[in-house]
Amino acid sequence: MNYQIKKNIDSFPKLVLVAFFIGIIMPFPAKGQSPTPENMVLVNAGGFIRGMDADRGKTNSDKNQVLKEKLPVSKNTFEDESPARMIYLSSYFIDKYEVSNTQYKEFMRSTDHAAPAYWDHRHLNIPQNPVTGVNWFDANGYCRWNKKRLPTEAEWEKAARGPAGLTYPWGNTLDIKKANFSKGNTGKKVVTTPTDSYPDGKSYYGAYNMAGNVFEWVQDWYDPDYYKDMQNVRNVKGPQLGLKMGVPGKYEEKIKYGQKKVIRGGSWFAPAESITTTHRFWNDPMNNSYGVGLGIRCARDIKENSGMIARTYYMDALVEMGAEKFKKAYTSINKALSTNPDNTEYKNLKKIIKRRGDL
Amino acid sequence: MNKFILLAILTFSLVSGLNNLKVEALSEPSKKIKRDSVEMVVVQADKFLMGSKRDEGRADERPQRNIFLNAYSIDIHEVSNQRYLKFIQETERKEPPNSYSDGLLSKESGIKNLPVVQVTWYDAVDYCRWTGKRLPTEAEWEKAARGKHGNTYPWGSELMSNKSVNFDKDWEGIKTLWPVDGYPESSSVYGIKNMSGNVREWVSDWYAPDYYQNAPIKNPLGPQTGILKVIKGGSWHSFKSDIRPASRGKGGFALKTDGIGFRCAK
Numbered sequence: 001m002n003y004q005i006k007k008n009i010d011s012f013p014k015l016v017l018v019a020f021f022i023g024i025i026m027p028f029p030a031k032g033q034s035p036t037p038e039n040m041v042l043v044n045a046g047g048f049i050r051g052m053d054a055d056r057g058k059t060n061s062d063k064n065q066v067l068k069e070k071l072p073v074s075k076n077t078f079e080d081e082s083p084a085r086m087i088y089l090s091s092y093f094i095d096k097y098e099v100s101n102t103q104y105k106e107f108m109r110s111t112d113h114a115a116p117a118y119w120d121h122r123h124l125n126i127p128q129n130p131v132t133g134v135n136w137f138d139a140n141g142y143c144r145w146n147k148k149r150l151p152t153e154a155e156w157e158k159a160a161r162g163p164a165g166l167t168y169p170w171g172n173t174l175d176i177k178k179a180n181f182s183k184g185n186t187g188k189k190v191v192t193t194p195t196d197s198y199p200d201g202k203s204y205y206g207a208y209n210m211a212g213n214v215f216e217w218v219q220d221w222y223d224p225d226y227y228k229d230m231q232n233v234r235n236v237k238g239p240q241l242g243l244k245m246g247v248p249g250k251y252e253e254k255i256k257y258g259q260k261k262v263i264r265g266g267s268w269f270a271p272a273e274s275i276t277t278t279h280r281f282w283n284d285p286m287n288n289s290y291g292v293g294l295g296i297r298c299a300r301d302i303k304e305n306s307g308m309i310a311r312t313y314y315m316d317a318l319v320e321m322g323a324e325k326f327k328k329a330y331t332s333i334n335k336a337l338s339t340n341p342d343n344t345e346y347k348n349l350k351k352i353i354k355r356r357g358d359l
Numbered sequence: 360m361n362k363f364i365l366l367a368i369l370t371f372s373l374v375s376g377l378n379n380l381k382v383e384a385l386s387e388p389s390k391k392i393k394r395d396s397v398e399m400v401v402v403q404a405d406k407f408l409m410g411s412k413r414d415e416g417r418a419d420e421r422p423q424r425n426i427f428l429n430a431y432s433i434d435i436h437e438v439s440n441q442r443y444l445k446f447i448q449e450t451e452r453k454e455p456p457n458s459y460s461d462g463l464l465s466k467e468s469g470i471k472n473l474p475v476v477q478v479t480w481y482d483a484v485d486y487c488r489w490t491g492k493r494l495p496t497e498a499e500w501e502k503a504a505r506g507k508h509g510n511t512y513p514w515g516s517e518l519m520s521n522k523s524v525n526f527d528k529d530w531e532g533i534k535t536l537w538p539v540d541g542y543p544e545s546s547s548v549y550g551i552k553n554m555s556g557n558v559r560e561w562v563s564d565w566y567a568p569d570y571y572q573n574a575p576i577k578n579p580l581g582p583q584t585g586i587l588k589v590i591k592g593g594s595w596h597s598f599k600s601d602i603r604p605a606s607r608g609k610g611g612f613a614l615k616t617d618g619i620g621f622r623c624a625k
Binding site for chain 1: 417458530535559566568585586587593594596597598600601606607608609610611613614616617618619
């Protein structure tokens with residue numbers, strides 16, 4: 001069945017099917033794995049659908065038009081989420097909640113780290129609400145101090161949308177009761193909500209507020225064309241450097257030129273269009289306060305045992321076979337079998353590769 | 360008839376008063392009509408120790424260097440609500456958001472002498488310009504707060520409790536910010552009040568993390584450009600390391616909080 005993975009899969013439903021398929025053939029690697037740390041959730045190794053095809057984006061409530069009005073960003077940016085494709089990630093942990101003011105305060109007290117931009121904002125500095133007004137360096141520093149790291153953009157997206165490729169963490173339709181974002185002129189003063197708010201809006205993996213509340217910094221540099229790179233499909237880490245954003249307009253005036261880091265998830269005053277699980281936005285890594293509400297969620301590696309390394313080679317073999325690179329796939333499956341020679345899954349795949357590649 | 364004469368005299372004195380003002384303005388083209396009653400102190404031209412020594416403070420405030428500044432004067436108080444609201448009324452601007460209730464700030468009682476907050480960097484620049492002044496540079500601000508010899512705090516080297524300095528506190532409505540008059544024991548060597556805590560203060564410089572390594576040693580004006588502006592002095596909610604005048608706060612020029620205000624220089 002594995003040969004169903006083709007090189008250029010562009011139809012979304014097919015991708016969803018494949019995602020489930022991969023989910024089934026890659027059961028949870030529970031053996032020898034470290035227990036899930038407190039207030040983190042486990043995201044299992046396997047494939048997920050990253051991005052959204054441009055044509056789908058267009059029909060999706062005229063998303064592009066809305067974006068065009070709100071943000072003077074380059075034309076590329078409207079297409080920066082496409083094409084949708086299958087990406088394979090090793091297992092990792094990700095924070096169940098956004099980092100709170102209380103947690104950030106501990107970090108400041110113990111390291112003398114500078115206060116975030118909204119530290120003395122009486123509505124945003126509420127202890128149980130997410131810290132906001134941090135730049136990328138603050139976010140990175142906080143995660144490191146906590147013996148964690150920022151998630152990659154792909155890790156963030158997988159944790160938000162789950163194996164079924166959802167548009168929102170909870171499903172495929174917008175629901176104003178499930179996230180804290182700008183809901184238009186309701187007359188209410190909207191600010192951040194506690195990090196454990198909107199439990200009904202949590203993701204498949206159990207992460208809260210991945211839509212709305214505060215934008216979250218990820219590790220990756222931003223390049224609107226990054227998804228068009230068809231080579232890179234396993235444990236992707238983003239481009240080497242970000243694209244220099246030189247787009248004219250008011251936002252640009254503020255943000256100036258230079259390389260940008262990706263931010264994800266939308267915030268309490270961001271429009272509905274920005275809280276989808278695929279929406280990519282960017283900001284200067286130095287910026288802590290222009291207009292968006294910048295917060296943190298950390299991730300952590302899982303110490304992989306040899307069984308999991310074999311699993312990664314097995315995943316490689318699947319991908320390479322899908323790309324009809326049978327020789328490479330053959331090398332990879334042999335590496336997997338050299339660690340786990342008795343694994344029947346691996347043996348079966350080797351047979352398939354041999355037959356399909358005439359090896 | 361008497362009334363008419365009185366009116367004529369009044370009119371005359373008004374007009375001549377205006378004439379006097381005009382002459383003043385003409386004789387000193389760089390200075391506009393004085394609209395701000397706050398006391399200022401002159402900081403004489405001299406070198407001072409700027410930044411922090413190795414193993415002190417944070418990376419972005421090192422190294423410590425001798426920096427020369429021309430003479431300048433600086434407000435001894437943070438800009439108060441009363442002074443700021445006068446500017447708002449006379450220039451027909453929109454009032455800043457009221458931190459104390461849902462009503463207008465100008466209708467709030469008991470806040471006249473508290474520092475204005477919820478102002479952007481542009482608001483601060485406009486206010487200072489309107490009074491014929493400008494925002495201080497980061498170097499001017501730091502010298503005014505620490506004096507020539509690199510004091511850690513405006514009053515000396517030891518931290519004071521938050522009974523004399525307004526920091527490390529939670530929001531308590533109208534009691535949160537302290538009147539701009541400050542306490543004499545926490546003044547800087549030049550007699551300037553509230554340089555540590557109360558409100559953080561906008562200065563004119565762009566922020567760059569390596570500026571203290573690369574700045575010119577005479578009259579530094581900050582980097583040419585940047586993403587964030589420098590905000591000095593920490594506020595009511597800051598911890599001790601953020602109220603040291605060498606410490607360098609930062610924020611986008613549209614940032615507004617309940618703890619950011621400013622003072623002007625000339």
